Structure formats: C-alpha cells, structure tokens
Amino acid sequence: MSGSIMTMMIGISTFLGALGLAALIWGIKTGQFDDQSKFIDGARFDNEDELRDAIQMEEKKKRAKEKAQKEKNYMPVD
Amino acid sequence: MAQVACTHCHLKFDESVMIIEKSQEETLYFCCKGCEGVYHLLQDEGLDTFYEKLGKQTLHPATQSDDDLSRFDLEGFKNKYIKTNSDGLSEISLIIEGIHCSACVWLNEKVLHQTNGIVEATINYSNNKAKVIWDDEEIKLSQIIEKIRSIGYNAYPYDPSLQEERSIKTRNEYYTRILVGVFTTMNIMWLAIAQYAGYFSGIDAGHKNILTIAEFVLATPTLFYSGWIFFRGAYYGLKNRFVNMDLLVSAGALLAYLYSIYAMITRTGEVYFDSVTMIITFVLVGKYLEVLSKKQASDTLDKIIGTMPTEATVVKEGEKTLVSLENIEIGDIIELKPGEKVAIDGLLQNGAASFDESSLTGENEPTYKQTGDNILSGTICLDSVIRYRVTKRAEESLLHTITELLSDSITKKPYIEQLANTISGYFSLTILTIALLTFSGWYWFNGSFEIALITAISVIVIACPCALGLATPMATLIGVSQAAKRGILFKESRMLETMAKSTLLALDKTGTITEGKPSVIHMNTHEGFDPSLLLALVHSSNHPVSQGIEQYLHDTYDDLTPATLTDIKSIDAKGIIAHTGDISLAGGNISLMASFGIPVDFESSYTLFLFALNQQVVATIELQDQIKEEARETLTKLRQQGMKIVMLTGDHEASAQTIAKNVGIETVYHSLLPADKASLIDRFHKEGEIVVMAGDGINDAIALAKSDIACAMGSGADIAIEVSDVVLLDDRLTTLADAFSISRRTFAAVKQNLGFSIVYNVITVPLAVMGYVTPLIAAISMSLSSLVVVANSSRIKIKGNS
Numbered sequence: 001m002s003g004s005i006m007t008m009m010i011g012i013s014t015f016l017g018a019l020g021l022a023a024l025i026w027g028i029k030t031g032q033f034d035d036q037s038k039f040i041d042g043a044r045f046d047n048e049d050e051l052r053d054a055i056q057m058e059e060k061k062k063r064a065k066e067k068a069q070k071e072k073n074y075m076p077v078d
Numbered sequence: 079m080a081q082v083a084c085t086h087c088h089l090k091f092d093e094s095v096m097i098i099e100k101s102q103e104e105t106l107y108f109c110c111k112g113c114e115g116v117y118h119l120l121q122d123e124g125l126d127t128f129y130e131k132l133g134k135q136t137l138h139p140a141t142q143s144d145d146d147l148s149r150f151d152l153e154g155f156k157n158k159y160i161k162t163n164s165d166g167l168s169e170i171s172l173i174i175e176g177i178h179c180s181a182c183v184w185l186n187e188k189v190l191h192q193t194n195g196i197v198e199a200t201i202n203y204s205n206n207k208a209k210v211i212w213d214d215e216e217i218k219l220s221q222i223i224e225k226i227r228s229i230g231y232n233a234y235p236y237d238p239s240l241q242e243e244r245s246i247k248t249r250n251e252y253y254t255r256i257l258v259g260v261f262t263t264m265n266i267m268w269l270a271i272a273q274y275a276g277y278f279s280g281i282d283a284g285h286k287n288i289l290t291i292a293e294f295v296l297a298t299p300t301l302f303y304s305g306w307i308f309f310r311g312a313y314y315g316l317k318n319r320f321v322n323m324d325l326l327v328s329a330g331a332l333l334a335y336l337y338s339i340y341a342m343i344t345r346t347g348e349v350y351f352d353s354v355t356m357i358i359t360f361v362l363v364g365k366y367l368e369v370l371s372k373k374q375a376s377d378t379l380d381k382i383i384g385t386m387p388t389e390a391t392v393v394k395e396g397e398k399t400l401v402s403l404e405n406i407e408i409g410d411i412i413e414l415k416p417g418e419k420v421a422i423d424g425l426l427q428n429g430a431a432s433f434d435e436s437s438l439t440g441e442n443e444p445t446y447k448q449t450g451d452n453i454l455s456g457t458i459c460l461d462s463v464i465r466y467r468v469t470k471r472a473e474e475s476l477l478h479t480i481t482e483l484l485s486d487s488i489t490k491k492p493y494i495e496q497l498a499n500t501i502s503g504y505f506s507l508t509i510l511t512i513a514l515l516t517f518s519g520w521y522w523f524n525g526s527f528e529i530a531l532i533t534a535i536s537v538i539v540i541a542c543p544c545a546l547g548l549a550t551p552m553a554t555l556i557g558v559s560q561a562a563k564r565g566i567l568f569k570e571s572r573m574l575e576t577m578a579k580s581t582l583l584a585l586d587k588t589g590t591i592t593e594g595k596p597s598v599i600h601m602n603t604h605e606g607f608d609p610s611l612l613l614a615l616v617h618s619s620n621h622p623v624s625q626g627i628e629q630y631l632h633d634t635y636d637d638l639t640p641a642t643l644t645d646i647k648s649i650d651a652k653g654i655i656a657h658t659g660d661i662s663l664a665g666g667n668i669s670l671m672a673s674f675g676i677p678v679d680f681e682s683s684y685t686l687f688l689f690a691l692n693q694q695v696v697a698t699i700e701l702q703d704q705i706k707e708e709a710r711e712t713l714t715k716l717r718q719q720g721m722k723i724v725m726l727t728g729d730h731e732a733s734a735q736t737i738a739k740n741v742g743i744e745t746v747y748h749s750l751l752p753a754d755k756a757s758l759i760d761r762f763h764k765e766g767e768i769v770v771m772a773g774d775g776i777n778d779a780i781a782l783a784k785s786d787i788a789c790a791m792g793s794g795a796d797i798a799i800e801v802s803d804v805v806l807l808d809d810r811l812t813t814l815a816d817a818f819s820i821s822r823r824t825f826a827a828v829k830q831n832l833g834f835s836i837v838y839n840v841i842t843v844p845l846a847v848m849g850y851v852t853p854l855i856a857a858i859s860m861s862l863s864s865l866v867v868v869a870n871s872s873r874i875k876i877k878g879n880s
Contacts, residue, residue, distance in 0.1 A: 003284050003285060003288055006285060006288050007288050010269070010288070010289075010292045011292075014265060014292070014295075014296070017261060017265060018261075021257060021258065021261045024257060025254050025257060025258075028250055028253055028254055028257075029250065029254070031250075033253075034202070034246065034250075053188070053191055056191070057191055057197070057198065060196075060197055061197045061198060064165065064167060064197045064213050065165050067213075069165075
C-alpha cells in the first residue's frame, strides 16, 4: 500500500469521525441531552398531535414576542 | 370482597369503599373525590388519551391541596423566584410533585400548553423540574399552579441559580471533554495496533511515520482539551503546596507526550501517544462519576428550599397583613393557621396546638404546645389557629440555618478530600522525585542533556499507567461491587478508604438502632373486649401507635374484619373516640381517659394505649419502639474492633438511656436539635476522630453531611440519603458492620497494591535508567504488573464470600 493512500484513508475516516463528534458536542452544548429519560420516553409521545401542539406553541410565542415589541416601540401619535 | 382499580390512579381498593359511577357503556370506579374530579376534567378537555399512555402504571390518588395559592402572587415571592426575560415575559422554575412516569409529564405539558398566556412549558423527565414562561398580563402564576393542582399534581418554585445551573454546566463540560477523549482513544487504538503489529513483523519507516503523525494529531486535543482539568487541578494543588493525583497524571501524560514528539521528530524509539490518551480518558471518567453524584444531591435540596414559606401573616393593631420574611422584626406577632409551615422561630403567645416536628427531631409523634412554648421553623402546625411572638430574624431561624448548612456541605467536603489524597500524593511525589534524580544523575555523569531527559521521561512512562491507573481503582472497584451485593451502596469509591480509617461511630436512635415504629409488647384484656371494635378504631388513624396496634391485631387474631363505626373523632395528642350503635368507644393515652372521667390505676414505663367501651377500660396495651435484631451483637463486635460508639438522639433522656442500655452503648447524647448533632460531630473532629455517622431522618442530615462518612438507612428520608456517602439498603446494623469489614479489606488491598507497584517501580525504574527498557520489555512487564494487581484485588471477593 502506498503512503499517500494510507494518509488519505486515515485522514478521511478521522475527519468523518470528527464530524460526528462535533455534532454530538453541539447537541450537548445546546442542552439536547440534559434530560436522559426524555431521550428514551419522548419517542412514545411523538405523533401528529404533538407536532400540532408544538406549532401552536411556536405561534403563541411569536405573538407574545410581537406584543412585547409593540409595547416597547409604542409611541403616541403627535 | 373484590378489589377493583380506580379509573384514574389505578390503585386497587375494596369495591365497597369506591365511588361508583355508571355511564351508558361502562362502570367507573374512583377511590376518592380527587381522582373523580381529575378524571372528568381530563374527559372534558379531551385529554383522555392520557390513560392510554399511562398503561398499567399506578398514580398517587389525586389530593386536593387546600394550601393557600395567594402566596404565589405576593411581592416577596416574585422577587425571589420570578425572573423577567428579555421579551418582557415572566419565567419561573418549578418542581412538579407527583410525577410517576412519562405519561404524567405529557399530561402536565399538554395542559400547560393549552392554557392561554403560557408561552413555554418544558418539564424534565428525570428530575421533574419544569421551566414555565408566561405573559403576566394574561395569566397569573397562582392560576398556573392552580391548573397543575387541578389535574392532581402539585408544584413548588425553586431557585435554579443556586445549585442547578452550576452543576449542569460542570456536567456538560466533563461530558464534552470525555467524548473527545473517548473518540481519540478509540482511533489511536487502531493506529497503535497497526504500529505494534509492524514492530513485530516489520514495517516500512515511511508507513510508521504516517501512523505516528496521525496519532500525534489525535493525541494533541486530548491532552490539552480533555486533560485541561488535570492541569488545572495540578496548578491549584501546587499553589496550595499540595502534591495531588492531578499533578502525576498531568506530568506523566505531558512528559510522555513530549517524549513521543521527540521520538517522532528524530525517528528514534517508540511513541507513547496511545498511553497519553488512555491515561487522560480513563482517569477523567472516574472524576466525572463524582460530579454526577453531587448533582443529585442538589436536586433534593431544591425541593426543601422550594417548600419554605416566603411570607407570614403578621398581626399589628388588630389588622392582619402578609409580610415577606425579610421584613419581619423581632417582637412581631404572627398568626399561624392549621396546615401552615412555621417560617420563623418564636414563642407561643395565644392558643395551643399540636405540631409536626418530624422534620427536625425525627420523632413521628406530634408535640403538643401551649402558651410560652418555643415554636421552631420547619415544623407544621396541625390543628388550630395560634399566635406567636417572633424571637429570631428569618435568616437566623432554624429552617434557614439548616438549608444553609446543607448547601454548604454539598458544595464542599474538604476534610475527606485531604484524607483520600494523602496516599496518591506520596506516591506521585516518590515517582516524580525518582524521575528527577534519574535526570540529574544522567546529566551529571553523562553530560548529555538529551539522553538524561529521555531516560527520565521513560521512568515516568513505565511507572505511570499501570501502578497509578490500577492499584487503587481496581481494589476499590471490587470492594464497591462486593458491598453492593450485600445491599451497601458506596457513592464514591474513595469512601472505602475513609471508612476503613474511621475511629468513631455515631448512631441515631429512632430508625437506626430501633425500628422507628412502636410495636405492642404486652396487651391486657378484660371482660367485654372485642378485637374487631379496636381494629376499626385504630384503623381510622395514621398515628404510629395505632398502626403498631393494627399490625399486632392482625398478627394475633385470624380473619378479623373491622366493625363499622360512626362519629369518629380524633383528639389531638390524646387519642380517638367513636360510636357504634349505642356503645361509645375511646382509645388513647391516660389523659384521654382522664378527660372522660375514667379511672385508670395502671402505670408503665412504655407508651401506653388504653381502650374503653362505655366508660369501662377493657384493654391496656403497652408499646415500645423495638430495637433492631442483632443490634447488641453487632455493636459489641464493632467495639472489639476498636471503634468508639456513641448515640445521638433528639429523644428525651429516659427513653434514650433505656435503648442505650439495651444495646450496650455507654455514651449517649440526648434531646439534640439537628444543629446540636452537627456541632457534636465537629467536636469529635477536633478531638481527632474520623467519624462515621449513621442516621435516617431529615434531622440527621446536617450531622451526616458534616461527618467523614455518612451512612443512611435505605428507608430513610430522601435528603438523608442524598447527603450520605453510604446507603444501607436493608436498614440492618449487621450490614453496617459488613460495610466496615469490606472497607477495611479493600483498604488493605489498596495498600498492598500500592506497595507492590512501588516495589515494581523500584525494580523496573533502574532498568529504564540503564537503557534496558525496550518497548517489548515495557509492554510485557506492564501487563504482568497489572495482572498481579488485579489478582490481589480479587482476594477481597474471595474473603468476602467466606
């Protein structure tokens, strides 16, 4: 086996592994693994209803934020 | 009678006591009004799929809490727990009580999501902590809590910045560092295998070089990123003039790394990048386990702090106002309603009531207090409205001091760490000195700096991994697993060492030496006694004495069914009265009998329970808290092994002395409050003792946290278990003795292993010094020495089984 092929193989496999590692670390830093049980049990309650619920919550959040923004930027007409 | 399951909580009860509801298709059974209410609420809201998700799980029956909700909207409470985030929304961290399974989490989240004004609600499945964000203009916190209560759960606020945020941060930090370490170690291993294979069967120099460079690339982040914790630890150790394990790990790894770089560049000798990553990764995993155990302790502490009241009702010039604790002055009059927790210490001024003091003294019986008695914070007023005068400020009150002491002890435990570090400290120092001497010796005689450095480094490399990596952990690992098989859980392996060195054993009385519940030792019956009537009477009460009698009746009489009673009334601190037909029943202590004018000429040194039918005493029952089996033998054995044994109890002198005499304890400290127990432990420390404390209650928690080794009984209070280092699952004192013997054997094995490692190093190091250590010899001698250490440690197991 030539040296260059070996270098390439080691390089690529290590790089791919490092990508996976980076993704995992990103998951930890953003708190996705803070709750071990949710990780396992959460899948049991994951269906259409939950998705709809999540969307609803997002909208609610957006509305609340907008409302807060409006209040902050409110200026009486002159 | 047939038992049926409650439709809501799935607990099984007799059909006769259930609330039965018939609808078109099916019959519904409920064990209580609470469960019924929750069931219908869920049906109405369309959340009945909860029961599908729940499966066969059982819940606690839904209790309707009548605790005052208004405290959640008070100013003092808001300042303490509610944060306002950048969008102007309110945010709070809550602990949800009553969650059993993931379906409960689902239900809580769902209900909160459907509530208007709540913008975000996430509940952690593992520790039941929730974060809720809401719009204060649309909904109030008290309404949110009410919503949670309406579905049968309860919520307490807690302050996450105290413990949690910090411990989550450290945990994540360790986790990331370990992941990097594991990843590089795994990759370096397969590169190293190729390299070793090449060493034996020949390898092209160019190929070897590629492998070496790849290993170098992988080892670098491990040493400097994952190993950063050791460099930091070594630095702080040196700053405090303290040679610790961190120093040896970091020095060994760093020198091996530097040597390997040197070997890589000059293409002489072998590289040790694989050792570098292995040392760092394995030792780091060990450290991480310690961090985990600290996190759990902080979860429990949050629960206690969360139930602490933030306000109290102050009566001034006839007007009642809620005042937050910080603003209450000494001399203020506070009104206390039944069920309320005392927030601040004081002196009872008006009225009389029973208090649940179990959180402080560990004794289950309520204490009756009258005008002029001391009221302690943390206790709960049980039955009537009283007024008391404040004698201490909030931050000096008992409850506050307890939580303060606890959080201190969770964050730092310096005394133990010093003890555990002595051995590894000496060991590290020895090896570093030897390496230094080798270096100066070679430099002196040979004159070549390069050769001197390489030999010195090879000394550390050959000594470091096996001796340090295995000698202690191997023995403690086997010790801990042996202990676990006998129902003894050591939270940290190094506790074995401290326990083996301990000189004094302090025992709590109730629940540790005794069973913690009174049982009948003697019953005298007279004419007219009917066991089924007595059973019905004691069945209606949760008092430990009643439960003891109920147990006794079930044991003595076969097929006893309780008679039906009417007008059951419990008279606090005295007993219970009831009627059946035209017979009046009364059961309780002498003062209950006296209040009915029933003459009793009977005296007993035990707890006495009298049972009267129609003003006539028909049974006298004597009860005593039973001493645990084999308590005397075990304690005698421990004393023969050189342990000093003392008893610490919150109980009064007479009963403490009786128990102590029975089990053969000479030194007794009685009538102690939690803080007294802790200060006694401090006193023992000053006298030079290494203290093992065994206890089970919240009242023991501070003393447990202060002692070198804290032993909690498995059935004890959560907080006691959390602050303890050792948990005895079966609550037996013989198990405690086993824990001592296992820890002593383990410590002996650790010493032997360390001794062997040092002897091994004394032999191999000169060889390394003389340049005889080729990688082949190093590999063989290293694995051989490891095998010896493993074999020696296994002896703990063999002896343990005999």
